[in-house]
Amino acid sequence: MTTRIDVTLTVNGERVSRSVDTRLHLVDFLRSELGLAGAHTGCEHGVCGACTVRLDGEPVRGCLVMAASLDGAVVETIEGLSDSGEILDLQEAFVARNACQCGYCTPGMLVTAADILTASPQATREEIREHISGNYCRCTGYQAIVDAVEDVLKARAAKREAA
Amino acid sequence: MNEIVTPQSLGLSREDLPNSYIGRSVPRPNARKLVEGRATYTDDVDLPRLVHAAFYRSPHAHARIVSIDTSAALKVPGVVRVFTGADLAKVCDPWVAVLAHLKGMKSAPQYPLPLERATWQGEAVVAVVAESRAAAEDGVAALAVEFEALPAQVDMETALAPGSVVIHPELGDNLVFTRTAETGDVAGAIASAHRTVEATFHTGRHTGVTLEPRSIIADYNRADGTLTVHHSTQAPHMMQNVFATQLRLAESDVRVICKDVGGSYGIKVHVYPDEMAVACMSRIMGRPVKFIADRFEAFGSDIHARDHRIKGRLAVDAEGRFLAFDIDDLTGIGPYSVYPRTSAVEGNQVVNLCGGPYSFPNYRCTTTVVLQNKAPTCQYRAVGHPIATAVTEGLVDLAAEALGMDPVEIRRKNLIPDDAYPCTSPAGMKFEGLSHHQSLAKLLEMVPVEKIRADQVEQRKRGVYRGLGFASFIELTNPSPFMYGIGGAKISAQDGCTVRMDPDGSVVAMSGVTEQGQGTEAILAQIVAHGVGVPVSKVRIVTGDTRTVPYGGGTWACRGAGIGGEAALQSAIALKEQILEVAGAMLQAQGSSLDIVMGEIVDKATGQARMPLSELGRIVYYRGDTLPKELSRELVQTRHFITKEYPFAFTNGIQASWLEVDVETGMVKLLEHWCVEDCGRVINPLLVDEQVRGGIVQGIGGALYEHCIYNEDGQLLTTTLADYLVPMAAEMPDMHVGHVETPTKESLLGAKGAGEAGTAGAPAAIMNAINDALKPFGAKVFAQPFTPERILKALGTIA
Numbered sequence: 001m002t003t004r005i006d007v008t009l010t011v012n013g014e015r016v017s018r019s020v021d022t023r024l025h026l027v028d029f030l031r032s033e034l035g036l037a038g039a040h041t042g043c044e045h046g047v048c049g050a051c052t053v054r055l056d057g058e059p060v061r062g063c064l065v066m067a068a069s070l071d072g073a074v075v076e077t078i079e080g081l082s083d084s085g086e087i088l089d090l091q092e093a094f095v096a097r098n099a100c101q102c103g104y105c106t107p108g109m110l111v112t113a114a115d116i117l118t119a120s121p122q123a124t125r126e127e128i129r130e131h132i133s134g135n136y137c138r139c140t141g142y143q144a145i146v147d148a149v150e151d152v153l154k155a156r157a158a159k160r161e162a163a
Numbered sequence: 164m165n166e167i168v169t170p171q172s173l174g175l176s177r178e179d180l181p182n183s184y185i186g187r188s189v190p191r192p193n194a195r196k197l198v199e200g201r202a203t204y205t206d207d208v209d210l211p212r213l214v215h216a217a218f219y220r221s222p223h224a225h226a227r228i229v230s231i232d233t234s235a236a237l238k239v240p241g242v243v244r245v246f247t248g249a250d251l252a253k254v255c256d257p258w259v260a261v262l263a264h265l266k267g268m269k270s271a272p273q274y275p276l277p278l279e280r281a282t283w284q285g286e287a288v289v290a291v292v293a294e295s296r297a298a299a300e301d302g303v304a305a306l307a308v309e310f311e312a313l314p315a316q317v318d319m320e321t322a323l324a325p326g327s328v329v330i331h332p333e334l335g336d337n338l339v340f341t342r343t344a345e346t347g348d349v350a351g352a353i354a355s356a357h358r359t360v361e362a363t364f365h366t367g368r369h370t371g372v373t374l375e376p377r378s379i380i381a382d383y384n385r386a387d388g389t390l391t392v393h394h395s396t397q398a399p400h401m402m403q404n405v406f407a408t409q410l411r412l413a414e415s416d417v418r419v420i421c422k423d424v425g426g427s428y429g430i431k432v433h434v435y436p437d438e439m440a441v442a443c444m445s446r447i448m449g450r451p452v453k454f455i456a457d458r459f460e461a462f463g464s465d466i467h468a469r470d471h472r473i474k475g476r477l478a479v480d481a482e483g484r485f486l487a488f489d490i491d492d493l494t495g496i497g498p499y500s501v502y503p504r505t506s507a508v509e510g511n512q513v514v515n516l517c518g519g520p521y522s523f524p525n526y527r528c529t530t531t532v533v534l535q536n537k538a539p540t541c542q543y544r545a546v547g548h549p550i551a552t553a554v555t556e557g558l559v560d561l562a563a564e565a566l567g568m569d570p571v572e573i574r575r576k577n578l579i580p581d582d583a584y585p586c587t588s589p590a591g592m593k594f595e596g597l598s599h600h601q602s603l604a605k606l607l608e609m610v611p612v613e614k615i616r617a618d619q620v621e622q623r624k625r626g627v628y629r630g631l632g633f634a635s636f637i638e639l640t641n642p643s644p645f646m647y648g649i650g651g652a653k654i655s656a657q658d659g660c661t662v663r664m665d666p667d668g669s670v671v672a673m674s675g676v677t678e679q680g681q682g683t684e685a686i687l688a689q690i691v692a693h694g695v696g697v698p699v700s701k702v703r704i705v706t707g708d709t710r711t712v713p714y715g716g717g718t719w720a721c722r723g724a725g726i727g728g729e730a731a732l733q734s735a736i737a738l739k740e741q742i743l744e745v746a747g748a749m750l751q752a753q754g755s756s757l758d759i760v761m762g763e764i765v766d767k768a769t770g771q772a773r774m775p776l777s778e779l780g781r782i783v784y785y786r787g788d789t790l791p792k793e794l795s796r797e798l799v800q801t802r803h804f805i806t807k808e809y810p811f812a813f814t815n816g817i818q819a820s821w822l823e824v825d826v827e828t829g830m831v832k833l834l835e836h837w838c839v840e841d842c843g844r845v846i847n848p849l850l851v852d853e854q855v856r857g858g859i860v861q862g863i864g865g866a867l868y869e870h871c872i873y874n875e876d877g878q879l880l881t882t883t884l885a886d887y888l889v890p891m892a893a894e895m896p897d898m899h900v901g902h903v904e905t906p907t908k909e910s911l912l913g914a915k916g917a918g919e920a921g922t923a924g925a926p927a928a929i930m931n932a933i934n935d936a937l938k939p940f941g942a943k944v945f946a947q948p949f950t951p952e953r954i955l956k957a958l959g960t961i962a
Contacts (some may be wrong), residue, residue, distance in 0.1 A: 021297070023297065031206075031207075036200075037200070037203075037204075037206075037207040038199070038200020038201070039200070040204070040374070040375065040425070041206070041455075042374045042375070042376075042458070043883070044457055044458060045458070045884070045885070047883070047884035047885055048458075048884055050374055077200070078199065079199070079200055082198075082200065091198040091199065095190050095191070095194040095195060096190055097849075098194070098849050098850060098853045100197045101426075101682070101857060102197075102373075102374070102375065102424060102425045102679055102680030103194075103196075103197030103198075103423065103680060104204065104373075104374040104375045104425030104426060105374050106198055106200075107200040110198060128892075129892040129893045130892075130893050133891045133894075136372075136374060136889060136891070137374075138371075138372055138373065138374050138426050138428070138857075138861075138889070139853075139857045140853055140857050140860075141853070141856035141857045141858075141859060141860035141895060141898060141921075142860070142890075142892040142895050143895070143897060144853050145892070
C-alpha cells in the first residue's frame with residue numbers, strides 16, 4: 001500500500017537524497033528522516049502553523065506539503081535560520097519579551113514572523129497581528145509576540161536609516 | 164512584608180545588592196533553546212526498538228463491544244501486535260476515581276481499554292502497535308470491530324430523570340456527587356430583600372488544546388524490571404505512583420521523565436486510559452512504545468471542562484448591600500470521574516468560590532455532578548473559577564441595574580474590606596489577606612472610565628454599541644493536602660529542592676515542580692541565585708525526572724512559585740550558610756561576618772572581596788586535606804516546603820473588558836482589556852504579566868469561541884481546529900496588567916499563584932461588557948460561548 005519516490009533537495013544548505021513514502025508530509029520528513037525536530041506537528045490539517053518552515057523562500061505548512069513533491073526544492077527550518085543568524089535579532093527579541101512560553105509554536109511562529117520583516121518592513125501592530133494570525137499560540141496571549149516583532153521592525157528600520 | 168532581604172526592604176537600590184533577583188524581570192534561561200527549535204518534547208525522543216501505537220476509537224457514544232477481529236490488521240505490513248481490553252487487564256488493575264473527603268462520591272472502575280462497553284464516542288477500544296505510526300493507523304483501519312449500539316445518556320439535565328439510561332448499572336443511578344454549602348437563612352433573606360435578581364447561566368464545554376498533544380513513551384526493561392516513561396505531564400511523581408500501582412510494580416522501579424512540555428493548562432495532570440494502555444503494552448512487549456495523540460484524538464479524548472448549568476439568585480437591600488447568594492449548579496462529567504483528581508472537584512469549586520470577593524451573611528450553593536455519554540471532563544486551568552466568577556459577577560451587574568447603581572459602586576460597597584483579614588467566607592474558605600479595594604482602586608487608575616462612558620454615549624448615537632464590564636475574582640493557589648491528599652489521592656502537596664555548589668562555584672538546583680512554559684525554571688534560578696548570592700547565569704535548574712529531583716507534586720493549581728519557590732529559597736539559604744561556615748574556616752573568620760555577593764565571599768561589614776566561590780570549591784573538592792578535619796563540607800542542601808496554616812493561599816484581582824457588539828451580525832470585537840491581580844510577591848514581573856495575559860486569552864476563548872459541541876446522539880461535532888475556534892492574534896485586544904502585592908505570611912518568599920487569575924475573571928468581564936453594550940435593546944446573554952447566534956437571539960433578530 002505504499003509507493004516510494006526518490007527526491008533530492010537542499011535542506012538548510014545541505015543536499016539530501018532520500019527515497020520517501022508518497023504519503024509522507026514535509027514536517028514528518030524533516031523530523032523522522034533528517035532528525036530536524038524544530039518544526040512541530042500541532043494539528044496536521046494546516047490550521048495551527050506549528051509546522052511552518054520555509055520552502056523556496058516562502059513560509060509553508062509542513063503538514064500540507066508532500067515530501068515526494070520536493071525534488072529540487074530548497075527548504076529552510078528553524079535550525080537553518082538559527083545557524084545562519086538570519087533571525088538572530090528576532091530570536092533575541094522573543095527571549096527579551098518572553099514571547100514564548102511552552103515554545104511549541106515558537107519555531108513556526110518565528111518563520112512566519114521572519115516573513116513580515118522582509119515582506120512588510122513598515123508593518124503596524126495591527127498588520128503584525130494579521131500576519132501571524134495563522135499561527136496558534138496557546139500560552140502567551142500573543143501580545144508579547146506582537147511586541148517582539150514590532151521591536152525588531154523598529155530596530156531594523158533605525159539601522160537602515162543610520163546606514 | 165516578610166523578612167526577606169530585597170533592595171527595597173533595606174532601602175537600597177538594585178545596584179547595592181547586585182544578586183537580588185526577586186522582583187526582577189530576568190529573561191528565562193531556557194528560552195534560547197525554544198527559539199532555536201532545540202527543545203526536547205516527548206515526540207522528539209527516539210529509542211532503540213521503539214514501536215508506535217494507534218487506537219481504534221469508539222464511533223458510538225454508548226455501545227456494547229460484540230466482537231473484535233484482528234486477523235486482517237495483523238497482516239498489515241509493519242504491524243507488530245494488536246491489544247484488546249482483555250489483553251491489557253491481565254497486567255493492569257482498574258482504577259476508581261473518588262476522593263474520600265467528597266462524601267458520597269461514586270464512580271465506576273475504569274480499564275486502559277474497555278472490556279465490554281464503550282461509553283463515549285472517541286474512547287480508545289483496541290490498540291495496534293507497529294513499526295511506524297502510519298503502519299499502526301493502517302492496522303487500525305483493517306480492524307473489524309462489531310458494536311451493538313446502546314441508547315446514550317447525553318443531556319445532563321435528564322441524567323437523573325426516572326427512566327434515563329443508567330451508564331453504569333452497578334452504581335444504581337448517574338449521580339456522581341452532590342454537595343450543598345449553607346450559611347445563615349437564605350430563604351428568609353430573599354423573602355425580606357428589597358430586590359432579588361436571578362438568571363440561569365451556562366458555561367460551554369471546552370478543552371485545553373495544548374499545541375503539543377498528549378504524548379508518552381513507555382519503556383519497560385525486562386533485564387532490570389524497570390519502567391521508564393517519557394511523558395508530557397505536569398505531575399511526574401503522581402504518574403510514577405499511578406504506573407507502579409496499576410501495573411503492580413514497585414514505585415522505585417518506575418521513573419517518569421518529562422523534559423519540555425508543549426502546553427498543559429491542567430489537561431496533562433490526569434490519568435488517561437490510552438496512556439495507561441501504552442504503559443501496559445510496553446510492560447507486555449518489553450520494548451518502548453510511543454503514542455502521540457493527533458488533533459482529532461485530542462478533541463475526543465483529552466479531558467473537557469466547564470459543562471455547567473447554573474441557576475443563581477442574589478438578594479440585596481435598598482442600599483445595594485448583598486444579603487444572600489442562592490446558587491444551584493449542575494454539571495455533566497462524561498461516563499467516568501477522571502483519576503485521580505476526580506471530576507467532582509470542578510463543581511465543588513463552584514460551591515467554594517461563588518460570591519467569593521464579597522461580604523454577605525447568607526449563602527446556599529449546591530452542586531450536582533452527573534454522568535453522561537460524552538468525553539470525560541476534569542480539571543482545566545482555573546478549575547471552577549470562571550464559572551463561579553461569571554455567576555457571581557453576572558448577578559452583581561443585574562443587582563446594580565435593578566437598583567440603578569453604577570457597577571463599580573455596587574462592587575465597592577460589597578467587596579470584603581482590605582482590613583477584614585483573616586476571615587472566613589460564607590462558603591467556608593479561609594482568607595489570609597486579600598486586597599479587593601486596593602485592586603479596584605488600581606484598576607480605576609488604569610481604566611479611563613469617564614472617557615469610555617463618554618465614548619459609549621457618542622458611539623450609540625452612531626449606531627455603534629460598546630460596553631464596559633467588570634469582574635472581581637478570587638483564585639485558589641498553593642494547595643495543601645486538603646485539596647487531594649485527605650481524600651486518599653497520592654498527590655504530593657509538599658515539594659522539595661536540592662541545591663548543590665560545584666567546584667567552579669556554579670550551582671545546580673533540582674526541584675520537584677515542573678516547567679511547562681510558565682517560566683518555573685527561570686524563577687527557581689532567580690530564587691536560588693538570590694538565596695545563595697551568585698549571578699543567575701551560574702545557576703542550572705533540573706526538573707521533571709522522578710529519579711533525580713526531590714519528591715513533589717509538580718505543577719498544578721498555581722503551586723510552582725508558592726510551594727516550589729519556597730523550597731528553593733530555603734535550600735538556597737541553607738547552602739549559603741554551609742558555604743559561609745566553610746569559608747569562615749578557610750579565612751579564619753566567623754561565618755556570620757561573611758556574605759556571598761555575585762559569587763564572591765565578601766566581608767559583610769565592608770563588602771571587601773575575600774575569595775571567589777570557585778576557589779572555595781577547588782579547596783573543598785580537591786584539597787580537603789587542607790581543611791579542618793571536623794569541618795562538615797556538604798555543599799549540598801535539601802529543603803521541603805508545605806503550607807501549614809491555610810488550606811489554600813487565596814489571591815484576588817479584578818478585570819475590566821471594553822468591547823463592541825455588532826448588533827447586525829452579533830459579532831463581538833474586543834477593544835481593550837485590563838487586569839489587576841495580587842499574587843503576593845512578584846518574583847519576575849515579565850513572566851507574571853505574560854501568565855496573566857495568556858490566562859486572559861484562554862478566558863476569552865471560553866467566553867467567545869471555544870465549544871465542544873455534541874449532537875443529540877453524543878457525536879462530537881468539533882473535532883478539528885477548523886470547527887473548534889480558539890483565539891488568534893488578530894482578534895485579541897491589548898491587555899494591561901497591574902499588580903498589588905500582599906505576600907502570604909506562610910512562607911519567607913511570600914509568593915502565591917498567578918497562572919489562573921486571567922482565566923478566572925475574563926469570561927465574566929466579557930459577559931458583563933456585552934450585556935452593557937446591549938443595554939439599549941434590553942437584551943442579555945448568559946450562555947457561554949457568546950456566539951453571534953446567541954447574541955442575535957438575545958436581540959430577537961433570529962429565533
